[in-house]
Amino acid sequence: MxxxxxxxxxxxxxxxxxxxxxxxxxxxxxxxxxxxxxxxxxxxxxxxxxxxxxxxxxxxxxxxxxxxxxxxxxxxxQTLLFEIGSNPVKVSLTLFLSEFLSKVLRETDNNEVLFDYLKQAIEVLERTKRGLANFHLTFLLGLTRFLGIYPNLENYTRGCYFDMLNGEFTYRSPTHQYLLNERESAYLHLLTRINFSNMHLFRLSRNDRNLIIDRLLTYYRLHLYDFQSIRSLEVLRELH
Incomplete structure (x- = not known):
C-alpha cells in the first residue's frame, strides 16, 4: 500500500x-x-x-x-540544506548527529512529535550563525524530553549532586558511581535554561563542553537499551 x-x-x-x-x-x-x-x-x-x-x-x-x-x-x-553540506563545523555536527540518532531512535508512540523536533533542529542548524559549538549539547538535552528520559532537574540547591542513574538531584552522594559532582551538577542546572534561541549566550570552554557531552552520553547509555559508543564524537572535541 x-x-x-x-x-x-x-x-x-x-x-x-x-x-x-x-x-x-x-x-x-x-x-x-x-x-x-x-x-x-x-x-x-x-x-x-x-x-x-x-x-x-x-x-x-x-x-x-x-x-x-x-x-x-x-x-x-523538502528543504535545501546548503550550509549543513558545506560549512566544516556543521558537517562535523551532522556526522555526529546522524550517527547518534541512528543509535538512539526506536519505535515510539509519538513519532510525529519527535519528527517535528528533529526537523526543527535541522532547520536551526542550517541557519544558525552563532553558538554552533553548543548546538549538540542543546540538542541532546532537548531530545531527552521526546524519548521519555528527561531528568528531574527541579530542587537544585548549591552543593548538591546529580544522580544520573535515578535522574534527579540529591543532597547525599549516591552509593553508585554514576553521579555528577557539585561543579558538574551546577553546570547541569545552568543548562536547564539553554535552548536553540539562546545557546550562543552560554560561554563554555572546550574542556567544559567536552565534559558535558561525555556526561550526557553516559546518561543516555544508562537509560537507553544497547546504546553503543559514538565513533564520530572525536570530530566535535575540537570545536571552539
Missing part, C-alpha cells in the same frame, strides 16, 4: 549490486529502512543524491507491516 510521509535521512549502507539500504526516521512510521537504487535510470523517480545525512525529504513509499525493508516510489527534497 502506498503512503505519503516525510523522512529524515540517518545513514546509508551497502546491500547488493543494484541497491543500497537507506535508514530514515519518518513522521508516520518512525525508523524505517528502504531499498535505494544505486543507479538512476531514465524512468527512475529516486535521485540517490538526495539521501545525504539529515536531509529532509517528502516521500511516497510502499509500506507493508511485516516487511523489514520497505520500498521508495517517489522522493523530493
Amino acid at each position: 502506498l503512503y505519503k510521509t516525510e523522512g529524515i535521512v540517518l545513514s546509508n549502507a551497502g546491500y547488493n549490486d543494484k541497491y543500497a539500504i537507506t535508514h530514515l526516521f519518518t513522521r508516520d512510521f518512525g525508523p524505517v529502512s528502504y531499498l535505494l537504487p544505486k543507479t538512476r535510470g531514465r524512468r527512475s523517480k529516486i535521485n540517490t543524491a538526495l539521501f545525504t545525512p539529515l536531509s529532509i525529504l517528502n516521500m511516497e513509499v510502499e509500506h507493508l507491516p511485516l516487511r523489514d525493508i520497505q520500498r521508495l516510489k517517489e522522493v523530493d527534497r
